[in-house]
Amino acid sequence: AQSVTQLGSHVSVSEGALVLLRCNYSSSVPPYLFWYVQYPNQGLQLLLKYTSAATLVKGINGFEAEFKKSETSFHLTKPSAHMSDAAEYFCAVTPKGYSTLTFGKGTMLLVSP
C-alpha cells in the first residue's frame, strides 16, 4: 500500500522568499509522484510529475521538485514566492501499473507582502 505524508498543514512565507513544501511517501514499488495545486473552491491542477525519468522535475509557474529515493521524498520548491502562489498544494503517489492516486492531506501556502 502507498501513503503520503505532507509535513505542515500550513506554511507561511514572505513574497520573494523561498518556498519549500515537504512530501514523503511510502511505496512497495518504485512510485510515480505528483504535485497538484488547488485554488479556493476549484479543482486540482497538475504542477509537475515524476515518472522515473530525471529526478529533478520542473513544472509550471516556476516550481520544481526532486525525487530522492534514499530519503523517500519529493519536496516542492520555488526560489521566489509570488502572492499568486497562495493556494493549497497536494502531493500524490501511485505505484506503476495502477491508476488510483493516494493523496497527502495537503499544505496551505500563505504568502504575505
Next chain:
Amino acid sequence: DGGITQSPKYLFRKEGQNVTLSCEQNLNHDAMYWYRQDPGQGLRLIYYSQIVNDFQKGDIAEGYSVSREKKESFPLTVTSAQKNPTAFYLCASSPTSGDSYEQYFGPGTRLTVT
C-alpha cells in the same frame, strides 16, 4: 475546449434525500474517478471506473453509488445512507494507455446537506 464539467457548482439538500452529482468529460479518457474532500483530510477516493459498465469501490464507498453507462459520463449518487454527506466532491479522468497516470480534475461540486 476539452475538459471535465461538474454540475451544479453548489448543491443543497435536506437530510434523507438522495442526490446525484454530474460529471462529464470530453477528453476521450477511459478512466474516471470520484473523490471527496474535507478540510484537512486531503482527497479520498470514493469510486473509480476504468472502462464502461465497470467500476470499483475506493476507500470510502459506503453510502455512495455510481454508474458508467457511457465513456463520457460518471454520475455519483449520494444516498441517505451516507452519514456525513456535506463535502466538496471532485471528479477526475485519466487515460489508461501510456504510463504517466496523470489525472485531470473537474471544478468540483460543493454539497451541503441540512
